[in-house]
Amino acid sequence: DTGVSQDPRHKITKRGQNVTFRCDPISEHNRLYWYRQTLGQGPEFLTYFQNEAQLEKSRLLSDRFSAERPKGSFSTLEIQRTEQGDSAMYLCASSLGTSGPTSYEQYFGPGTRLTVT
Amino acid sequence: EDKVVQSPLSLVVHEGDTVTLNCSYEVTNFRSLLWYKQEKKAPTFLFMLTSSGIEKKSGRLSSILDKKELFSILNITATQTGDSAVYLCAVVPSNDYKLSFGAGTTVTVRA
Numbered sequence: 001d002t003g004v005s006q007d008p009r010h011k012i013t014k015r016g017q018n019v020t021f022r023c024d025p026i027s028e029h030n031r032l033y034w035y036r037q038t039l040g041q042g043p044e045f046l047t048y049f050q051n052e053a054q055l056e057k058s059r060l061l062s063d064r065f066s067a068e069r070p071k072g073s074f075s076t077l078e079i080q081r082t083e084q085g086d087s088a089m090y091l092c093a094s095s096l097g098t099s100g101p102t103s104y105e106q107y108f109g110p111g112t113r114l115t116v117t
Numbered sequence: 118e119d120k121v122v123q124s125p126l127s128l129v130v131h132e133g134d135t136v137t138l139n140c141s142y143e144v145t146n147f148r149s150l151l152w153y154k155q156e157k158k159a160p161t162f163l164f165m166l167t168s169s170g171i172e173k174k175s176g177r178l179s180s181i182l183d184k185k186e187l188f189s190i191l192n193i194t195a196t197q198t199g200d201s202a203v204y205l206c207a208v209v210p211s212n213d214y215k216l217s218f219g220a221g222t223t224v225t226v227r228a
Contacts, residue, residue: 042205042218104149104209108159
């Protein structure tokens with residue numbers, strides 16, 4: 001399977017604990033995005049990378065959230081001191097970095113469902 | 118802030134019916150509009166529309182964009198139970214790459 005993969009698929013944690021999620025994009029894609037989706041809503045943008053550079057962060061991304069893409073391949077999203085309001089599906093997507101219309105087509109991974117108890 | 122509104126929020130149809138989903142948007146410096154299908158997992162890419170009036174088609178699904186009136190329509194003809202899903206619409210501004218999504222339309226197709 002050459003699509004976007006995410007790990008773990010499900011995570012249950014207690015409030016106050018730290019969690020880390022991983023995303024592996026499609027191999028030739030150099031843009032990587034993180035979104036958060038809650039029940040009944042569309043995905044909300046969190047942050048994105050072009051290669052290893054984090055180019056934009058949403059206001060939704062509090063100081064407890066940090067993302068990295070150290071070698072321009074896989075990315076990690078860490079949430080520190082989790083709160084119940086962090087419970088959501090965390091989606092990763094990737095897209096080609098070339099110019100042209102297809103560079104805007106984003107392909108999503110299966111997501112990591114986080115439950116904070 | 119970019120705004121995407123989808124309607125209806127949900128609908129129930131019978132197999133063989135045709136459905137029309139609406140997506141209206143307000144975005145500064147619009148570049149493209151994308152449609153996705155989500156079935157209890159990751160959104161699956163359907164179409165990207167950039168130019169007004171040009172229909173994109175894939176099997177029983179088709180979509181068109183009206184940049185003057187700021188909306189798009191997704192049509193599904195001869196619906197099947199496998200079409201049951203949430204259909205998401207998203208826009209991309211010309212100076213950015215992030216997607217701004219609507220809340221989605223839940224389509225339920227009954228046998």
